[in-house]
Amino acid sequence: MMVCRVIFNKKGGVGKTTITCNLAAISASSGQKTIVVDLDPQANASQYLLRDRYNEIKEQGRTIFDFFKASLDGGSIFEFNPFFSHLSSPRPEPESFIHQTRFDNLYVIPSHSGLADLEAQLVSKHKIYKLKEMLEKISGFEAVFIDTPPAMNFFSQSALIAASRCLIPFDCDAFSKDAIFDVGKHIGDIQRDHNNALIVEGIIVNQFMARAAYPKKIVDELKADGLPILATKISSSVKIRESHHESTPMIFLSPGHKLTQEYQALYDEISRKGQF
Numbered sequence: 139m140m141v142c143r144v145i146f147n148k149k150g151g152v153g154k155t156t157i158t159c160n161l162a163a164i165s166a167s168s169g170q171k172t173i174v175v176d177l178d179p180q181a182n183a184s185q186y187l188l189r190d191r192y193n194e195i196k197e198q199g200r201t202i203f204d205f206f207k208a209s210l211d212g213g214s215i216f217e218f219n220p221f222f223s224h225l226s227s228p229r230p231e232p233e234s235f236i237h238q239t240r241f242d243n244l245y246v247i248p249s250h251s252g253l254a255d256l257e258a259q260l261v262s263k264h265k266i267y268k269l270k271e272m273l274e275k276i277s278g279f280e281a282v283f284i285d286t287p288p289a290m291n292f293f294s295q296s297a298l299i300a301a302s303r304c305l306i307p308f309d310c311d312a313f314s315k316d317a318i319f320d321v322g323k324h325i326g327d328i329q330r331d332h333n334n335a336l337i338v339e340g341i342i343v344n345q346f347m348a349r350a351a352y353p354k355k356i357v358d359e360l361k362a363d364g365l366p367i368l369a370t371k372i373s374s375s376v377k378i379r380e381s382h383h384e385s386t387p388m389i390f391l392s393p394g395h396k397l398t399q400e401y402q403a404l405y406d407e408i409s410r411k412g413q414f
């Protein structure tokens with residue numbers, strides 16, 4: 139069975155994209171056929187994993203933007219009548235949006251800056267289940283990691299509806315602490331109204347400075363409030379800049395690096411873990 143995870147926080151800059159791509163790379167390197175779905179119009183994950191090929195794919199019209207755009211096309215009550223069937227053009231297969239990266243077992247459904255302009259139409263035409271339907275049609279893959287925009291919008295909702303598990307990155311600052319309670323409420327709403335199978339795997343403490351007092355204090359406060367903080371913490375490292383610059387996730391860039399080991403430990407922790 140395919141395990142579909144969403145990495146979500148309404149705050150930007152907390153490490154969503156970096157964590158999504160590095161967990162997906164570890165999943166792929168462990169032999170699981172893995173897809174990263176990029177739902178952020180900034181397309182950072184797409185560029186991180188596809189490098190130069192990304193522009194080519196955009197020109198071919200094979201991004202998640204093109205998938206959502208096609209979902210707005212057509213649709214006539216007469217399309218069930220064979221006489222009128224020529225009125226509806228077939229929608230492209232999900233496979234046409236999946237692109238192989240330079241790494242074995244690692245694939246991407248890339249994003250596109252045009253995504254934001256489609257949002258209002260997608261909302262008004264009730265397309266919130268389209269991503270879920272698309273992912274359910276895909277066969278032959280074992281893991282999906284969805285990267286989300288820093289907002290509670292149509293795209294992050296679509297992801298929370300499509301996924302069975304959710305990870306929440308957190309960078310130890312006071313604004314992030316406030317955001318996390320909102321995020322928890324939002325996920326609760328989605329669970330209640332759309333996806334009662336959604337499991338929150340936990341909060342990932344990112345760019346943790348083990349020797350500084352303030353980050354530890356803020357993490358302890360969240361724990362005291364009963365929030366599900368994962369045991370593995372991710373350190374801050376300048377190596378991540380090189381990883382982005384080289385468009386190469388840590389496991390492929392530097393398998394023995396401390397940060398790589400932390401991503402591996404995080405992957406192992408969530409693979410073992412049950413529900414909160």
Ligand SMILES: Nc1ncnc2c1ncn2[C@@H]1O[C@H](COP(=O)(O)OP(=O)(O)O)[C@@H](O)[C@H]1O
Pocket residue numbers: 149150151152153154155156157182288344345372373374375376378379382
């Ligand atoms: N463990 C880390 N150590 C150092 N820098 C990091 C780490 N994780 C993320 N960053 C940096 O923080 C910034 C935001 O990360 P990103 O993954 O793009 O967050 P988001 O997707 O939530 O906006 C980026 O510049 C990234 O390089």
Ligand SMILES: [Mg+2]
Pocket residue numbers: 154155156178182286
């Ligand atoms: Mg991002």
